[in-house]
Amino acid sequence: LAGAGACARAGGGRALGPRLHVPQPLAAGCGVGLPEAQRHYLFSVMRLREGGRARLFNADDGEFEAVVDAIGKRECRVSLLSRLRPPPAPEEGGGPTLLFGVLKGARLPTLVEKATELGAGALQPVLCERCAARSLNLDRLSAIATEAAEQSGRLSVPVLSPPLRLEAALAEWDAARPLWACDERGGGTPLARAAREAGSGALRSAGLLVGPEGGFSAAEFEAVAAAPGVAFVSLGSNILRAETAALAALAVVGAEEEAVGGEGKNV
Amino acid sequence: LAGAGACARAGGGRALGPRLHVPQPLAAGCGVGLPEAQRHYLFSVMRLREGGRARLFNADDGEFEAVVDAIGKRECRVSLLSRLRPPPAPEEGGGPTLLFGVLKGARLPTLVEKATELGAGALQPVLCERCAARSLNLDRLSAIATEAAEQSGRLSVPVLSPPLRLEAALAEWDAARPLWACDERGGGTPLARAAREAGSGALRSAGLLVGPEGGFSAAEFEAVAAAPGVAFVSLGSNILRAETAALAALAVVGAEEEAVGGEGKNV
Known part of the structure; x- marks a missing residue:
């Protein structure tokens, strides 16, 4: 997936898991249900299971670490942990x-x-x-x-x-x-x-x-x-x-x- | 074929016909027989006929205007006219x-x-x-x-x-x-x-x-x-x-x- 030397960026990297754009509001502590395409990607492509890690982001709220609470063939719910990056200043x-x-x-x-x-x-x-x-x-x-x-x-x-x-x-x-x-x-x-x-x-x-x-x-x-x-x-x-x-x-x-x-x- | 605003370059342009790279030596007045792939391109894709114009170039000799002497399903021969661009200086x-x-x-x-x-x-x-x-x-x-x-x-x-x-x-x-x-x-x-x-x-x-x-x-x-x-x-x-x-x-x-x-x- 990733490009030239994508492995070990400061503040990022593969260890933090797949990165997903989520348009709805994001805040530490919130739960988020992911739509079907993202559920499929995490479950069937990336093979994430309960307890797995991902990152959710949007330009309004920034980027958050997330942990998978439930994932399967029908649904995917994650909880947002700490904020990894703030949103950009205007x-x-x-x-x-x-x-x-x-x-x-x-x-x-x-x-x-x-x-x-x-x-x-x-x-x-x-x-x-x-x-x-x-x-x-x-x-x-x-x-x-x-x-x-x-x-x-x-x-x-x-x-x-x-x-x-x-x-x-x-x-x-x-x-x-x-x-x-x-x-x-x-x-x-x-x-x-x-x-x-x-x-x-x-x-x-x-x-x-x-x-x-x-x-x-x-x-x-x-x-x-x-x-x-x-x-x-x-x-x-x-x-x-x-x-x-x-x-x-x-x-x-x-x-x-x-x-x-x-x-x-x-x- | 061509990209952003490719139509009307100084010293070039579509009016001068298709542009072909030819590795063999080029000089004004010479005749050149083109290989099958270039014959096909000029005859079947660009629909050039006898008297049609093309440009031939390589880095050793520069770029030349050419006129089609014979073209068909079996061969393509062109004559080189004037040199349009010299080869690059070393x-x-x-x-x-x-x-x-x-x-x-x-x-x-x-x-x-x-x-x-x-x-x-x-x-x-x-x-x-x-x-x-x-x-x-x-x-x-x-x-x-x-x-x-x-x-x-x-x-x-x-x-x-x-x-x-x-x-x-x-x-x-x-x-x-x-x-x-x-x-x-x-x-x-x-x-x-x-x-x-x-x-x-x-x-x-x-x-x-x-x-x-x-x-x-x-x-x-x-x-x-x-x-x-x-x-x-x-x-x-x-x-x-x-x-x-x-x-x-x-x-x-x-x-x-x-x-x-x-x-x-x-x-």
């Missing part, structure tokens, strides 16, 4: 918003999974002229984002919104937040440089806009260029696939935030 | 070497495809104690790297070597080149900062080491820490899957190189 919240042209096939789940790992605060699918796909399965993609958040140590799950047409997404964007458009026709500043100059506060509220597999149409490109808050940025001279561009952009912004701000915040 | 060559624990399933082709897009100069699979897979299909992965190079505008295809055991890979590494190990147990410098401090020359010759899905064993971690040239780097506080860590590391190093060195080199 100023630490968020992460860049990724606006991305809807992709088809396996590239969309890959994008959602890795964007979650790389710290995206929100995921906004965008419908463009050249989108090969016009719809997406929000429930399935939300489950993928939740699972990626559970594995990655995040406290939050990125907000996945229903698709918007490009014009609507641009019109809704708060122009006070930078919106970095990754399209090499824009001839933009290298993203690492733009991020460095923007400062760490802006990095958590920034938007990253990536077109669909076929790129923006000429009319869409003009609309992006004219939208308030937009600056074109460059991700190097290679032509990146849409989902590669999205992940590279998130990685670069996250790395700049870490380099200027010291520790990442695991939100 | 000091521009290369790109980081990615050393990665062998992954199983679809994650390995994803890693090879995106590492190629993101500018890896060489790909070195590494066998570790916790590798779930012990072998890989080098021919198939090389074909994926070639296709990704064709789509991304690179002139070179990354060298994909047969797997090495971790100890052998560490022993073979030239200690004069930085080898950045992505394992949060190492408590390293943020990668963006390490890359900035290393300077642009080091970025093209650096190695990036990422463990397998289960992470390095304790003994392997010690061996990595003791190896000459190794420095641990951080990719933020989230736990990344192995292939996500590899791609994020390449994206960050590439972005730093672009930010300090001006234009990327499209090698």
Whole structure:
């Protein structure tokens, strides 16, 4: 399940058991009944039994150690023990918003999974002229984002919104937040440089806009260029696939935030 | 096929036709017979006919415009017209070497495809104690790297070597080149900062080491820490899957190189 050297993090690690996102309120001493999918995961996949340990978390309450009180083919109840991590302070919240042209096939789940790992605060699918796909399965993609958040140590799950047409997404964007458009026709500043100059506060509220597999149409490109808050940025001279561009952009912004701000915040 | 805004690059673009990597020598005025896979791609997928245009490239000779002289179900011959791009100067060559624990399933082709897009100069699979897979299909992965190079505008295809055991890979590494190990147990410098401090020359010759899905064993971690040239780097506080860590590391190093060195080199 876990990635590069995932074994022995300070304050975490496998010894504390599986990590589950639970939207309802969490507090030390409370009992929590888990839904069927999580019961199945703990009982049949992770083979937890009574007395086993897990971790439950959400962005409002933080992360708690939990002990299994009852588990079987029909139900799973756990009790919350001590709080392992507090919720993030308001100023630490968020992460860049990724606006991305809807992709088809396996590239969309890959994008959602890795964007979650790389710290995206929100995921906004965008419908463009050249989108090969016009719809997406929000429930399935939300489950993928939740699972990626559970594995990655995040406290939050990125907000996945229903698709918007490009014009609507641009019109809704708060122009006070930078919106970095990754399209090499824009001839933009290298993203690492733009991020460095923007400062760490802006990095958590920034938007990253990536077109669909076929790129923006000429009319869409003009609309992006004219939208308030937009600056074109460059991700190097290679032509990146849409989902590669999205992940590279998130990685670069996250790395700049870490380099200027010291520790990442695991939100 | 192409990614974010792939349509209208200066000096490139779809109007010039499909882009094919051809290992044999290329020069203006020459005729070239293409192998079956490329014949099939041009004839049946791209539906090129006599007089159609394509681009042929390799890292030794650069990139050439080509015109189709004969194409059908049995053969494809093209003539090379003018050179569109020269080969890279020796000091521009290369790109980081990615050393990665062998992954199983679809994650390995994803890693090879995106590492190629993101500018890896060489790909070195590494066998570790916790590798779930012990072998890989080098021919198939090389074909994926070639296709990704064709789509991304690179002139070179990354060298994909047969797997090495971790100890052998560490022993073979030239200690004069930085080898950045992505394992949060190492408590390293943020990668963006390490890359900035290393300077642009080091970025093209650096190695990036990422463990397998289960992470390095304790003994392997010690061996990595003791190896000459190794420095641990951080990719933020989230736990990344192995292939996500590899791609994020390449994206960050590439972005730093672009930010300090001006234009990327499209090698």
